[in-house]
Amino acid sequence: MYTSTGSTGPASPVLEDGPEHPKQASAWLLLRVWLELGIQSFGGGTATQMLIYRAFVERRRWITPDEFTRSWAMVHLTPGINLLALTVLIGWKLRGVIGVALSLAGLLLPSVSITLLMTAIYSGVRNQPLVQAGLRGVVPATVGLGLLMSWQLARPLLAASRREGRGSLALGTLLLTGSAVASLLGTPVILLIAVAGLIAGFHGWRSTSASGDDA
Amino acid sequence: MIEPLTYFWLLLKASLFSTGGLGNLPILHEDLLARGWATERHFAEALAVGQVSPGPSGLWVISLGFLTAGWLGAVLALVAISLPPLLVLAVERVYNRTGDHPAVRGFIRGLSLAVIGIFLVVLAGLMIENGLDIGTALIVLGSLALGITGRVPVVALLALGALAGIAFY
Numbered sequence: 001m002y003t004s005t006g007s008t009g010p011a012s013p014v015l016e017d018g019p020e021h022p023k024q025a026s027a028w029l030l031l032r033v034w035l036e037l038g039i040q041s042f043g044g045g046t047a048t049q050m051l052i053y054r055a056f057v058e059r060r061r062w063i064t065p066d067e068f069t070r071s072w073a074m075v076h077l078t079p080g081i082n083l084l085a086l087t088v089l090i091g092w093k094l095r096g097v098i099g100v101a102l103s104l105a106g107l108l109l110p111s112v113s114i115t116l117l118m119t120a121i122y123s124g125v126r127n128q129p130l131v132q133a134g135l136r137g138v139v140p141a142t143v144g145l146g147l148l149m150s151w152q153l154a155r156p157l158l159a160a161s162r163r164e165g166r167g168s169l170a171l172g173t174l175l176l177t178g179s180a181v182a183s184l185l186g187t188p189v190i191l192l193i194a195v196a197g198l199i200a201g202f203h204g205w206r207s208t209s210a211s212g213d214d215a
Numbered sequence: 216m217i218e219p220l221t222y223f224w225l226l227l228k229a230s231l232f233s234t235g236g237l238g239n240l241p242i243l244h245e246d247l248l249a250r251g252w253a254t255e256r257h258f259a260e261a262l263a264v265g266q267v268s269p270g271p272s273g274l275w276v277i278s279l280g281f282l283t284a285g286w287l288g289a290v291l292a293l294v295a296i297s298l299p300p301l302l303v304l305a306v307e308r309v310y311n312r313t314g315d316h317p318a319v320r321g322f323i324r325g326l327s328l329a330v331i332g333i334f335l336v337v338l339a340g341l342m343i344e345n346g347l348d349i350g351t352a353l354i355v356l357g358s359l360a361l362g363i364t365g366r367v368p369v370v371a372l373l374a375l376g377a378l379a380g381i382a383f384y
Binding site: 100 | 263297299
């Protein structure tokens with residue numbers, strides 16, 4: 001779109017169709033809010049998600065609670081890091097393409113810099129005997145946390161399966177253990193993931209058409 | 216020798232075909248170990264740094280990129296994990312039209328469960344590579360127990376692990 005000055009008289013307002021909540025979310029403010037979130041984002045995804053809710057829904061009211069819940073559902077259907085997808089979606093809703101860029105930059109700048117700094121420092125000392133001994137202890141501690149995380153990720157999925165009935169729960173458990181065994185036997189990971197998704201997707205599709213018939 | 220383009224594609228592929236910050240771990244583990252571009256130790260180190268550092272847990276990949284391919288690796292990793300989340304905009308369009316279909320929900324759930332199952336196998340591999348004995352087994356149980364309470368910060372947990380490692384080995 002172009003505007004030619006002088007041809008349409010002195011006081012012609014430039015009309016633009018912008019996003020729906022542009023009133024308070026200026027570019028700089030948006031960047032500042034995300035930078036603050038990025039700096040506070042110690043403690044992983046769930047803690048940061050809560051901070052985002054407080055900042056955008058409760059404090060600034062740029063996003064309604066319903067919108068946030070819907071966004072959160074969509075984020076889980078998207079590949080990659082959920083928190084980044086949420087950041088992209090909120091940025092887009094508030095200021096379009098620029099909003100996405102500013103939001104991602106704000107969230108990532110502090111955390112990526114610190115991650116890089118820590119890795120760089122670590123890789124400078126990683127071959128010293130003391131560090132190697134320490135790492136032998138850190139690895140099992142990470143594994144312990146990994147086990148806990150697996151449980152925390154699996155629990156809501158299995159709980160949702162259980163609510164759907166015994167068949168769904170059995171299928172969910174089978175997919176979890178079956179993929180572990182198949183991966184031990186050397187099945188390519190992508191194939192495994194895709195097959196598990198298709199099986200469960202087919203089950204979900206069939207169970208709705210079945211319950212539709214019953215009703 | 217690491218070829219940057221292939222390396223970038225492997226990183227991108229792993230994030231494109233998984234959800235969550237750690238979902239890409241099984242695929243990356245398979246691809247990078249097969250080519251000899253990363254070791255079990257690199258994965259263990261990157262995961263540990265990722266746990267301690269701020270931000271989404273998925274940033275561990277940036278640490279992995281740095282450890283295996285220096286600054287270039289880190290930049291490639293950052294780009295590779297930033298691209299797939301942009302697809303949320305496409306997801307939103309489709310979602311607004313079709314709604315939350317049970318088949319889609321089922322697909323994502325099945326995919327996630329498989330990733331968790333494979334993740335457990337990867338964890339077991341890390342343990343075996345690191346040396347399986349009473350000391351390391353005790354540390355696993357200890358960090359699991361302290362983790363369940365939810366009161367001990369991750370940084371403190373890993374620091375305790377490091378101290379135990381220095382004391383034992």
